[in-house]
Amino acid sequence: MFSQQDHQYMALAIKLAKKGQYTTSPNPRVGCVLVANTAERTQIIGTGFHKKAGQGHAEVNALADATLNYPKLIKGATAYVTLEPCSHFGRTPPCAQALINAGVKRVVAAMVDPNPEVSGRGLAMLEQAGIKAEFGLLENEAKALNLGFIKLMTQALPYVRLKLAASLDGKTAMKNGESKWITSAAARQDVQRLRARSCAIISGADSILTDNAKMTVRWSELGELQQSYKKDDIRQPVRVVIDSQNRLTPELAFFKINSPIIIISTLKDQALENLTVWPHFVEQVPLPTIKNNVGEDKVDLTKLLMTLAQRGLNDVLVESGANLAGAFIEQDLADELILYQAPKLMGGDGKNLVEMPNITALSQAKSLAITDVRLVGSDIRITAALKKAAK
């Protein structure tokens, strides 16, 4: 049983963890609150969050904060932390040991480490040192902070968000191809923030070729984030592009931005592709193909996601056309849909939002659960979880 006060402090720790939302990747977002129970009163003596891979963990930052301001109150304090303190030496010493050394008396973790190999070890280390270690407080809220990190640890796959935009009648363009600026500037800023949160962005060669798109995060379009972050804090997600027909060329705007790119080609075309001279930040990854229902060779998307997972890219955003988006959905590889709907009606001749040729009966239609609906500028933004078919 956790007290009302426990809930409040953990809620604060979660709020702190969110400050790392745009910067910790591929590390998890973690927040920590240190609270002293003196004879007179209960008071917060230190707070911290993890900001960036290679920098201090939340617990270490909170301890440093407390050491600066209330050094005498640390001994006997309670630590609220949104993720089980680590028990192993990574780039930093184990946080569980740091909490032991500091003399805290009680540690409350929102959730255990999702990595099955270390899960529970941090809490065990604390208990062996005589510290009361508990977990499970605001667990769902804490899990929501790190969907990508958790999925990578538990399934060796990234968490896949699918971003789509259409008119109210589900059209993305007119028959003649006209589609520019269907959604509002506010919605496009929102997409920029989505990109900034992601470890990687997956698109198809079509999107790059048709719009000469760069698929980058543009500081000038981040809106409110400019208040809370420095320009240098925001990193470019890895840009992943599927080019199964070797249509991309180094002259495209996409390749003019010096930031990591992964070109997914097919094993078959590997020899051909290698002839092109790409900039140094471009990596080529040939992958096997599978035949789709009309006999076309398509890159094996499961293999693609496994490839990204192996590189620690745990939170990926798919921004693509109707076919690639449809393939992710049909194959149950997408976790979340983020759909922007412009207040327009384009009519039946317009281009469809998702093509899913394998779905022919209503019982095969994909079901979702709406998790959020709101206005973004003059557009509607729908967030929904894709339900996985039982296998």
Added chain:
Amino acid sequence: MFSQQDHQYMALAIKLAKKGQYTTSPNPRVGCVLVANTAERTQIIGTGFHKKAGQGHAEVNALADATLNYPKLIKGATAYVTLEPCSHFGRTPPCAQALINAGVKRVVAAMVDPNPEVSGRGLAMLEQAGIKAEFGLLENEAKALNLGFIKLMTQALPYVRLKLAASLDGKTAMKNGESKWITSAAARQDVQRLRARSCAIISGADSILTDNAKMTVRWSELGELQQSYKKDDIRQPVRVVIDSQNRLTPELAFFKINSPIIIISTLKDQALENLTVWPHFVEQVPLPTIKNNVGEDKVDLTKLLMTLAQRGLNDVLVESGANLAGAFIEQDLADELILYQAPKLMGGDGKNLVEMPNITALSQAKSLAITDVRLVGSDIRITAALKKAAK
């Protein structure tokens, strides 16, 4: 300038008017609050609303309420009424005269009568009797009560709501026609309430034939309305069906419910149609046709709406397939879209939400302004105003 108290009393009058939302048709929804300013305090002495055509108007009901409870406080009171008191003898004597006779000192109307032939006359009658008459308080809120009544009075056309339902990708059925129960039970109940609010429901013969639909209001599906209304209060809207190819037959379930039906046929086929023997509650209205862009003869929808307006049907709901819905939108004849979105993705092969063959460029796409978005059960309900093209 209206005071804070004026606002509060008018807000109450609007709340009262809403009680008539499902029953006053074709009359407007009107509420009235009578307030006495005594030396000691300001107090509400009577309230009333219009419930049903042929029954008392809001002002008369509020005066009756005050006469019962505070007869001595009526003289010198203020009347807050959501619509200008009527000045003419209809089924009831003029309300302006009733207020004069009762001795009220001040009348505040939210809006003037929208009927250009009588607008302002009620207020003038009051002023001539030495009563301070004002208007314009919470005018927009008052207008929202009576969109149909106002449009009928000002444009001699009904207010047209278009109800549509689709998956998140804008599909209404699979290619094979499968579509049953796309939206949830809660959304279907919501549609029942939409029907109950409407004077008439327009559908196409296709909808009646495909689903053997009755297009009626079913008391058992009205949900929360069952608490606030008696079964007999709820009336069946007039069911209007466009049957330009004379495909309907009296055997359909649609014709088994004894409640007014208007069959819209074409002038051309009038002779043929007259051969069928319809139930007594069925009226046949032949209308001229206009050619659509692919040369087909389609009932002139403007003429259809004028026909309904002539019958006093001021608030109509269109529940139809993609072609008829698209025609209303293309011709700028719909005022409001109510779109239910089921949390499903059906894929590009599914059937389109609206067909608008005349729209081929993005600049012709129809723009809307979202006025409300909310969850209804597991579905999303979007309400949006259709912007009219400048003519």
